[in-house]
Each structure stands twice: as structure tokens, then as C-alpha cells.
Amino acid sequence: MSENTEHRADITIHRLRPVGHTIVPGTIPVGTLLYHGSLAGPHLPTALDWVSVEPDHSIGFCHGSIETGCWHLTLKVTRPMKVLYFDGSSAAKIPEGTMDTQDLVAWSKMKPEWVANEEQRIMDLCKWGQRYGVNGFVRMEMNFEVMICDFTSHTEVASFLNLENTRLIPGAPTDPPEDLNTVHYYYELMHSASRREMYPGETRIVLDFSGLVSFYDTALVPSLVPRRVGLERWDHRVQGISSEDIERVQDRLAQALTRPPVTTSGIDWKTVLRVVVDRYASRLEMMQSMFGHAQQVQRRLRTVLLPYTVFAALPPNTSLTANATNSWAAPVFRECATSHTASIAAHGTTLMPSERLLLQAVQETTREICRVVTKMWASGMMTGVDPLYPPEQSPEADHIRTLIGEWKEDVTQLMSWLDWSAWVKCRPACGFEEMCYLPTWPIGFPGDEPPFQAQRDSASLWPDPNTGEWKRPQPKCIRRLEPYGF
Incomplete structure (x- = not known):
């Protein structure tokens, strides 16, 4: 597997993979509403500051006394x-x-000692962005936020309301809760953020994938390859990148931010990536749960490959058990592996470097999916479990058990390699009074200042820093109604 296929036709969940490895130019369209909880009264920020894409998020920063209320800017x-x-x-x-x-x-x-120096960070990012006309930087906190460099250049006030004070206790809630109103706010904030976890994600920020810069691009950032050897994806970092690779990344960013729009291919990469996930994700997941029923799995394999099963590739019915290899299925594999990328590859030199990287990721992803699925389908044909091509004699039970064992290993390894966010869900599904929550900074995360602090016990909502759960978060059902908890 190539390092630069880590995205594998799927944009990672921000909470699931906290350490990001991708930078993407984007646009916030005209008419989009952004929100800001004012700390200083009804005054438009004149300095650099933050806004959110959800009022549920910004309202937590709308502070004021009970007598005067607070000011919330849209x-x-x-x-x-x-x-x-x-x-x-x-x-x-x-x-x-x-x-x-x-x-x-x-x-x-890297300046790890400045991890909390947000004022300097936004100041220097905006200073860097001036030369490229960048007016904001998008990040994921509890929900998406935008670091705004100039509040007067691209926005106008839609409303500036004097709201009832939220009466939230500063800092995160504790277990057991000290204030029910505070706990309720945090749970509803988590629910608001959870709506962006699955496709189509955050649609109010339109990303330009043709300008994507990935630190998994081995041609762009070769110095990180040896640093990832033997590490799980969770433990990958950008720290340790060479100065030469930093220069290449900055040059690539400059190219992406200064090129005229007409130089792009016009390919909708977000849709290209999503089509691959939609075609295979639920079917692979279903197969994984059906290994006790060989014919049912074979039917699903046939469905996946039906658009690529050229008639000339089918072996004669009488020779199914006589064939020693599955080489006859090679044309099916080729059609499957190239179906999503052949027309894009024909663009050739008109693709931007970022687009060629995305094309390679889709090519390698579909090639591996089709290799495994075609192998499984052909083995089912050879064993005699395909309901459309029944053998003259029923296959022996031992052969079927061996086949199912091989299938299970194939699908498990493939899904582990793909590691798609479509499979990150609560199992069993949550009830209507619950939500599926993926632990997210800052609520309950380790630290030495609010809102990090939280008591933890065996039934806690919060990630356990001693087990590394904050770095390897797993979805869990939590109640949205009192009493809050699991």
C-alpha cells in the first residue's frame, strides 16, 4: 500500500483523526451566516477574531450579567x-x-510551546494570508470555526441581538453535574456538532480539492515516510518534516492560492470520492455480517460486479470445478478497477498536481476493492455456491467452510485498510432519546485550565487520558435527556 493513499477516497472524520495531515483552499459562499458571541458588548470586532458556523457553538461565548444579558452577532x-x-x-x-x-x-x-498562544497564531496566519488574499482559516473545535482576518471586507451585520444570559458555569460540566443548565448546553452543543460527522459534512464551506495539499503525498513530503514506519495511523504526526519539504509544501500552497480558476480541470472531486464510498461501503458491511450464508454473500458479490461482468469472461459451466485458477476473471477485475477513473485519467497533463494525487488515491482504492471482491466472487463460482451457476453436484461442507473463512479474512482486511468514516457508528444504533457521540475536544479532555477539567469515573462521558481514548475515540450512545449519561 502506498503512503499517499491514506485518504483512500474518504475525507477523514475530524474527531476520529485529531491530528490533521491535509490543507485545502476553500470558499465561504455569499449569503452564508456566521456567528460570534461577543465578550465586549454590542461592538463589531475590530481586531482578528473567531466566528462559528452554528449559533449553538457561539452562544457559549456570549457572556454578560443576568441583569444586562449578552450580545450575539450574526x-x-x-x-x-x-x-x-x-x-x-x-x-x-x-x-x-x-x-x-x-x-x-x-x-x-513547529512551536509546541505556543500550542495555547492563539492570539499570536491568528495574527501570524492572517499576516501570511495577506499575500494570497486569504481572509480566514477554518478549523474544527467542537464544531467548525473560522479565524476571521478582517470583519469589514467580506461580511456585514445581519443582526446584533441582546440575548438572555445563558447563565453557563465557566468551564466544562463535571460528573456529577454541578449545574443542569450548563450540562444541557454542552449536550446540545455535541448534538449540533454531530450533524456534520457524516456525508455531506459541512456544506457551508466549499473546499477546492484541486488545490489540496497532503502530507501523505510522498513526492511532496518524502521526509515523513520513514517516521511513520511501524506506527498506527493514530500516531502519525507532521512533526519531524525536513526544512526542504516545508519549502515544497509552502510553494504548493502558494501555487494553489494564486492560480487562476480557469487552470482547474473542473472535475468535482468530492463527488468522485463519494461515489466510490457509496457504491461499496454498505455492501462490504453487509457481507461482513453474513458469512454464515455463502449463497447470500455470493449474491452480493455478484451485484457489486454486475456492471463489469463481461460475458466473455465467464467460464463454461461444465469447467467450474476443473479450473485451478481464477485467471478467467481478470477482465472483470480490470473493468471494475478502472470504471471510476479511466475517463479522468484521460485528462492527463491538464490535471493539477493535487488532482493527480487524488486520482492516484482513487485508482489505488478501487483497484484494491475490485481485486478482493473479484477474487471472492470467482472463488465462490469455483466452489459452486453461486446460485446462478449451480454445479452438477453440491459442494462439500468442508469446501464451503474453507471458502467462508477466506472470505471473512479478505473482507476484514479490506475494511481495515479502507478505514472509511461510513463505518464509524454506534452499534447497536442509539435510541431516539440518545445521540451517537464521538469524544471531541475540548469537552472533558485533559488539560490544566477550563474547559478541560472534568472528573472521570468508570461511567464517565469523557475520554480517559490514561488509556489514550482521546487519541483513539470510539462512538458511544449518550442520553440527550435528564438524567444525562450512558
């Missing part, structure tokens, strides 16, 4: 806002690498 984007998106939980102020890519853009090196 902004309307008046002309397309040029932004740069850092993937992962890129607003998480923890020292394990969530801000590596921002460090490289702002300072051309």
Missing part, C-alpha cells in the same frame, strides 16, 4: 470569502500534533 457573507482549511481537530489545544500544519504555515516550524 454576520452575512457579502462576497466569496477565501479561506484555508486545516483538517483534523485543528482547534484542539493539545500538544500531540493537532496544530502541526498551522505551525508550518504561520511559522515554518
Whole structure:
């Protein structure tokens, strides 16, 4: 497997892979609403500041006394806002690498001692972005936020409301809760954020995948390849990148941010990636649950490959058990492996470097899926479990058990390699009074200042820093109604 196929036709869940490895140019379209909880009264921020894409998020920063209430600003984007998106939980102020890519853009090196120095970070990022016309930087905190460089250039005030004070206790709620209103707010904030976990994700920020810069691009960033040897995906970091690779990344970003739009191919890469996931994700998941029924699995394999099963590739019915290999199925594999990419590959030199990287990722992803699925289908044909091609004699039970064992191993390894976010879900599904929650910074994460602090016990909502759960979060059903908890 190639390092630069880590995305494998899927954009990672920000909470699931906190340490991001991708930077993507984007645009916030005209008419988009952005929100800001004011700390200083009804005054439009004149300095650099943050806005959220959900009012549920920004309302937590709307502070004021019970007597005077608080001020909540809604902004309307008046002309397309040029932004740069850092993937992962890129607003998480923890020292394990969530801000590596921002460090490289702002300072051309890692500054772990500045992990909480947000004022300097936004100042230097905006200073860097001036030369490219970048007006904001998108990150994931509890939900998506935008670091705004100039509140007057691309937005206007839609409303500035004096709201009832939320009366939230500063900092995160504790177990057991000290204030039910505070706990309720945090749970509803988690629910608001959870709506962006699955496709189509956050649609109010339009990413330009033709300008994507990936730190898994081995041609662009070769120095990180040896640093990942033997490490799980969770433990990959950008820290350790060479100075030469930093220069290449910055040059690639500059090219992506300054090229005219007419130089792009016009390919909708988000849809290309999604079509692959939609075609295979649920079917592979279903096969994984049906290994006790060989004919049912074979039917699903046949369905997946039906658009590629050229008639000339089928072996004669009388020779199914006589064939020693599955070479007869090679044409089926070739059609399957190239179906999503052949027309794009024909663009050749018109593709941008980022697009060629995406094309390679889709090619290698579909090739591996089709290799495994075609192998399984052909083995089913040879064993005699295909309901459309029954053998003259029923296959022996031992042969079927061996086949099912091979299938199970094939699908398990394939799904592990793909590691798609479509399979990150609560099992069994949550009840209507619950939500499926993936632990997310800052609520309950380790740290030495609010809102990090939280008591933990065996039934806690919060990630356990001693087991590394914050780095390997797993979805869990939690109640949205009192009493809160599991």
C-alpha cells in the first residue's frame, strides 16, 4: 500500500483523526451566516477574531450579567470569502500534533510551546494570508470555526441581538453535574456538532480539492515516510518534516492560492470520492455480517460486479470445478478497477498536481476493492455456491467452510485498510432519546485550565487520558435527556 493513499477516497472524520495531515483552499459562499458571541458588548470586532458556523457553538461565548444579558452577532457573507482549511481537530489545544500544519504555515516550524498562544497564531496566519488574499482559516473545535482576518471586507451585520444570559458555569460540566443548565448546553452543543460527522459534512464551506495539499503525498513530503514506519495511523504526526519539504509544501500552497480558476480541470472531486464510498461501503458491511450464508454473500458479490461482468469472461459451466485458477476473471477485475477513473485519467497533463494525487488515491482504492471482491466472487463460482451457476453436484461442507473463512479474512482486511468514516457508528444504533457521540475536544479532555477539567469515573462521558481514548475515540450512545449519561 502506498503512503499517499491514506485518504483512500474518504475525507477523514475530524474527531476520529485529531491530528490533521491535509490543507485545502476553500470558499465561504455569499449569503452564508456566521456567528460570534461577543465578550465586549454590542461592538463589531475590530481586531482578528473567531466566528462559528452554528449559533449553538457561539452562544457559549456570549457572556454578560443576568441583569444586562449578552450580545450575539450574526454576520452575512457579502462576497466569496477565501479561506484555508486545516483538517483534523485543528482547534484542539493539545500538544500531540493537532496544530502541526498551522505551525508550518504561520511559522515554518513547529512551536509546541505556543500550542495555547492563539492570539499570536491568528495574527501570524492572517499576516501570511495577506499575500494570497486569504481572509480566514477554518478549523474544527467542537464544531467548525473560522479565524476571521478582517470583519469589514467580506461580511456585514445581519443582526446584533441582546440575548438572555445563558447563565453557563465557566468551564466544562463535571460528573456529577454541578449545574443542569450548563450540562444541557454542552449536550446540545455535541448534538449540533454531530450533524456534520457524516456525508455531506459541512456544506457551508466549499473546499477546492484541486488545490489540496497532503502530507501523505510522498513526492511532496518524502521526509515523513520513514517516521511513520511501524506506527498506527493514530500516531502519525507532521512533526519531524525536513526544512526542504516545508519549502515544497509552502510553494504548493502558494501555487494553489494564486492560480487562476480557469487552470482547474473542473472535475468535482468530492463527488468522485463519494461515489466510490457509496457504491461499496454498505455492501462490504453487509457481507461482513453474513458469512454464515455463502449463497447470500455470493449474491452480493455478484451485484457489486454486475456492471463489469463481461460475458466473455465467464467460464463454461461444465469447467467450474476443473479450473485451478481464477485467471478467467481478470477482465472483470480490470473493468471494475478502472470504471471510476479511466475517463479522468484521460485528462492527463491538464490535471493539477493535487488532482493527480487524488486520482492516484482513487485508482489505488478501487483497484484494491475490485481485486478482493473479484477474487471472492470467482472463488465462490469455483466452489459452486453461486446460485446462478449451480454445479452438477453440491459442494462439500468442508469446501464451503474453507471458502467462508477466506472470505471473512479478505473482507476484514479490506475494511481495515479502507478505514472509511461510513463505518464509524454506534452499534447497536442509539435510541431516539440518545445521540451517537464521538469524544471531541475540548469537552472533558485533559488539560490544566477550563474547559478541560472534568472528573472521570468508570461511567464517565469523557475520554480517559490514561488509556489514550482521546487519541483513539470510539462512538458511544449518550442520553440527550435528564438524567444525562450512558
